[in-house]
Amino acid sequence: MTVNKIETKAIIIGAGPAGAGTSIYLTQAGIPHVIIEKETFPRDKVCGDACSGKTAFVLRKANPAWLQEIFDKEQDYTPSHGIIFVAPNGKALNIPYNPNRQPDEQAPGFTTPRLTFDNYLFEKLPSSHATIYQQSTVKSINKTADKVTVVFAKGNETYEVTAPLIVGADGDKGIVRKQFLNDNSNAKAYAVGLRAYYEGVTGLDKNNFIELHFLPEMLPGYFWIFPLPNGMTNVGVGILSDRIREKKINLREQMLSAIKNNPNINHRFANAKLVDKIQGWGLPMSMSQSPISGDNFLLTGDAASLIDPFSGEGIGNALYSGMLAAYAIEKSLQAGCYDRAFIKEAYDDVLYKRLGDELKISATLQRLCRYPWLFNFVVNKANKSPSLSKTISCMFTDMDLREQLRKPSFYAKILLNR
Template sequence: MQTVSEHEVIVVGAGPGGATTATALAQQGHDVLLIDRQSFPRDKTCGDAISLGCIQIMNNLGMGDKVRDAVARGEFYRLDGMRLVGPSGHVLEADFKRGANGEESYVASRIYYDAVIQQQAVDSGAHFLHAEVKAPIIENGYVVGVMAQANGETKAYRSRIVVGADGVTSSIMRALRPEAEQHEDKHRAVALRAYIKGLDLFAHQVEFFLYDDILPGYAWIFPISEDTANIGLGMRLDRFRDLKKNLKKMLQEFLEMPAIKERAKNGTELRDVAIWQLSFGSQKNMQYAFDGALLVGDAAGFINPITGGGIHNSLISGILAADTITGALGSGDVSRERLKIYEQRCHDEMWSGMRRSYFYQRILLNYPGLIDGLIKYLGRNSGVAQAFISKL
């Protein structure tokens, strides 16, 4: 097979984790090929919530102007706070803090959000290729490139290191991780997302709904504008299978709940209904580093077990991967032994939060009767509530 090009690093997947990795590496002067099976802008099924931490990382990578421009165009919708609704209808409201430099949280459709980071990678010097990666190239146990298909033709692209950032169904992850190391169902989730018009919204507030049929998951309403919201629900995969649920039916049942139905007096319009799976970062002893390769973001399984959010951890892992790769390339050693420092750094940065979130998830599953009492308590103690929410 003819080799088309050679690079220092190939990043497979131009979503938040991959584009962040490519941006950080390109800004350090590395030759980076960023490959995605879709051209940008493109949609991605997600809850669309963008935390303050995401914006701070983006600003550190030089995306401040791009974020401000997206806000001005109405593509990033500002968030001021949240509402948490318990099984009995008790509500906890909490404000979101701003960053030290005025950074805020947002809801942004991934067609807009991902385009900002992907463009930053290109602007920083990464080469972008619209192609579908079929498999890594492995020689003498080392990943040395990828086979990618474009326009019906498969070609070889070589590199010193490959980064798998191609999501929960990653072709790189599936080729490198043995079947025994795949995520168990209790560390996975299934979710449905749609966009809705015609529902009375709480401006600049995201809403989370906890109720018996979905625990330890939740339903959500996240406004993306004054009249449109991302609406959806998600639940742990093992519970979903045990209860033999249908997500589309569950969404209709959620919309028929009195507290929701009364907010849709003039009827609603649903569009872009989509279902996807997630892999939590709470399963022990998962491998993210290999001879000549790393996994970042959803491909590694860095989803928060309680919120189902993965963008912030994708950005964090992208930064850590770029730092690890720079050191490995400088030393001339791209073995797993050299790269596994990335696993330790990811563990140090994210593991305690993952385990804490998984503990909260088990509480929701095993002690649902405590939820309303906790919401009422937090509602009376705003300081404790803020501290609790910051740990999610």
């Protein structure tokens, strides 16, 4: 058997948003790399399909024309302007992402099936710096003193690729994390979600606000309805896995029961049709700033457990971490340093400096969701107070403001109507 040997600068395992983000920014830096992906694109990924401002930011930074391309394809992408939070008591709070938005301003986020979006990203990857292998099976990953070697098979061919750095962009339960960190489970920071595509759901917001319904039986977690193009909606639930175990929840039954029996929801599904089978997947969330790199490796996206523990957003963080991983790889290669200390400073420290506060606040919010009365209280008050509603809206972009949510004084001020 002949083995095809390849020497490169970085190996990326996985070509989802995290791997694509890494590759796009490595290409921009002119760094040769190899991407190994087990599926063939276009491929599906179980998800809520909602892309936030962070996704838009990374795309715009990579190439300002890309975001416009996305918004020009109305048949594939739905611009999204805000969120509707439905409190456990059934009261809704509409929060625009940008309360000062001008009518012709581009939407801060969008929704689109991952089949479409991930393929869009994947099509941006081919370049003279990126060598891509799809439908490939990793057989082994070995680390020597200062190199990593991956052996993989594609069809009848076997390849051996060697580089000073490897990037785990292989999602939840990724093999790179398992091999290098050996801690593939963290039950407390893990949620499980179900996704279903429906057509004919009524009562959607005219500005395509996404809907998060914090149903009492699903806390901490929520039921969602996200509008998609062509009259489709992405409907699903996500709940912490320790809660599922503790309460012996059957997630599928709980989701179908909400659709059938919840008086705020069921009439909207009266003529709706499920168009695909209901599918589940895990959400590894960031509750603590644990290591996401080490000697010769970096983890990105779900492989680094970077999902926002309150909103469940992971696409933006996957792309963003991919971008930062590429910057760190560039630094590493320039310095010829691939050790744990160097990479931690170039990658973990930078990532947690930029995303750490936001993730910490979301971790607190997730914990507060265990108290339905608090949620009801804030939503009731915000519905009566345009200034509180605007403050909450601004929290999407202003981290200092969002930090207020962690402080008891914030709730005391609401209570006292200040």
